[in-house]
Amino acid sequence: MPSVVRKSTFKLLREELSACLAESEADPAESRVKAGCEGDPADQSAIDSLLSSLRNNGDVTRLSPADILNFGIHCHLDFHRLIALVVKGEWERYVSPRLSAGKTVEDIFSEGLSAIRDLSSGFSMAIDAAGLYRLFEGDGRLASSNGYDEKDFRDLVRHMILAEVHLFAGQSPELANFVTGEEAQRALLKGVSADAAEEFWKKKRFWIELENEVGGLLLKLEQQTLRNRKVHRKWMSIFGHVYIPLVESEYRFTSLTYRIRCKEEDPNLSLEELEELEEENRQVEEEHLARLKKNALAIRMDLPGPGGMPLDDEEMDEYEKECKKLLRKIWRLTHPDRIEQEKFTPEQKKKLRAYFEEAVPYQDRGTLDDEEVVLAMRSLEALQDLLAKVEAVWKSMGIDCNEQSVIQGETLTEQFAWLDARIIALEEESGQVRAELMASVNDPEYKEMVACMASSEQIDRITEEMSTKLTWFDEQNKRLEQRLGELFGDNSLKY
Numbered sequence: 001m002p003s004v005v006r007k008s009t010f011k012l013l014r015e016e017l018s019a020c021l022a023e024s025e026a027d028p029a030e031s032r033v034k035a036g037c038e039g040d041p042a043d044q045s046a047i048d049s050l051l052s053s054l055r056n057n058g059d060v061t062r063l064s065p066a067d068i069l070n071f072g073i074h075c076h077l078d079f080h081r082l083i084a085l086v087v088k089g090e091w092e093r094y095v096s097p098r099l100s101a102g103k104t105v106e107d108i109f110s111e112g113l114s115a116i117r118d119l120s121s122g123f124s125m126a127i128d129a130a131g132l133y134r135l136f137e138g139d140g141r142l143a144s145s146n147g148y149d150e151k152d153f154r155d156l157v158r159h160m161i162l163a164e165v166h167l168f169a170g171q172s173p174e175l176a177n178f179v180t181g182e183e184a185q186r187a188l189l190k191g192v193s194a195d196a197a198e199e200f201w202k203k204k205r206f207w208i209e210l211e212n213e214v215g216g217l218l219l220k221l222e223q224q225t226l227r228n229r230k231v232h233r234k235w236m237s238i239f240g241h242v243y244i245p246l247v248e249s250e251y252r253f254t255s256l257t258y259r260i261r262c263k264e265e266d267p268n269l270s271l272e273e274l275e276e277l278e279e280e281n282r283q284v285e286e287e288h289l290a291r292l293k294k295n296a297l298a299i300r301m302d303l304p305g306p307g308g309m310p311l312d313d314e315e316m317d318e319y320e321k322e323c324k325k326l327l328r329k330i331w332r333l334t335h336p337d338r339i340e341q342e343k344f345t346p347e348q349k350k351k352l353r354a355y356f357e358e359a360v361p362y363q364d365r366g367t368l369d370d371e372e373v374v375l376a377m378r379s380l381e382a383l384q385d386l387l388a389k390v391e392a393v394w395k396s397m398g399i400d401c402n403e404q405s406v407i408q409g410e411t412l413t414e415q416f417a418w419l420d421a422r423i424i425a426l427e428e429e430s431g432q433v434r435a436e437l438m439a440s441v442n443d444p445e446y447k448e449m450v451a452c453m454a455s456s457e458q459i460d461r462i463t464e465e466m467s468t469k470l471t472w473f474d475e476q477n478k479r480l481e482q483r484l485g486e487l488f489g490d491n492s493l494k495y
Helices: 009-026 044-055 065-074 079-098 105-111 113-120 129-137 150-163 173-190 194-265 271-282 284-295 313-334 346-359 370-376 380-395 412-441 444-452 456-487
Strands: none
Touching: 065 079, 065 129, 079 105, 079 113, 079 129, 079 150, 079 173, 105 113, 129 150, 150 173, 150 194, 173 194, 173 412, 194 271, 194 412, 194 444, 194 456, 313 346, 313 380, 346 380, 444 456
């Protein structure tokens, strides 16, 4: 399995400089045109400043995009590596203030991709797209000479961030894979009309905007969820000493009331039988859920066919057959035994295990029987989407990247179809996340808890109300315990 190495900007700059010096020693006459520019537009003072930083503490957060760009040109980096290096420097400038005390970027890299992504949430370039384009154009016209106008360049940078290749940069397989895909896509567009090419870029631009929009909404939802949890923890720290005993006393009240009713309805009921009866009552919900699961095997839902009309029996059979086919394929491609034999990265294995559990949530053996297939079966559309995610991971085996950032399809027609489907899915997801965010913000329980802690006077009042209720329930429970003892003819019994 290939090693997954993510490096700080500081280490990457050192590596690029070392490679450049080695190349210069091997061929002193090598032209600097490699970077897409003529001559040497690099500001030597900026290079000196950067080299000084490398020799000292390696704090790249003081380096501007222009500093890093000039350094990259000095090291003969190609166009895409230049962009990735500049974006990486901006990313490190963004995450550095968010690091915990005593931690470095290197520490976060060692914790894995999940930790990096958590830290990177909300990242965007400090320099705007137009400013970055002007910077790359400079004297050497780096962007336009590589076929990118300002809009295309902006989309390229956004796509690079979406694909997370800036986390690797340098000569990483992740960046190489991204560049290969970008070049193949542009090659496809050379053979089509100007209108078709413009339509493609519009769709791609809209798709990237939606991906970023949904990512931003998910971040807001996560932040609101954390706020709700903090409020809940604070509320429990203030009222928990009264609230928890109150809940226990209320449950005791419900239990005693139920026992008394059962004994009054059946005077011959023994204490042991009553215990069994209440235990059965507590299991009602679990049994109900189990019945729902079992019934799912026999239920055939009316799924909408063309024009919203329900599928007939023959169409339904074909629909289920296609679902089973997809599910079995997903299962084969995500089974733990299978993926352990392949050269996936740890992060990719984690994703495939999650997809496996999503596809077959009740499967716990080495095979997939017909009942489990039906029970786990989703809608055809959902299974097609899940299979596309699985196949994207397989396609990028050994390369950590955001598979959702890769436009699927070998032909332009297939890529158009993928973009259309993905845009629809993102628009739906955006609506769902917005609804969840609104519900989280307006959660009545959350608002009530906030109101309870509005002032010290409010806290005292709520605490007193809970204490009064607790006293009432405790007194009622004593009376109910006495009544239950009388029904069994033994006032010494404790329940």
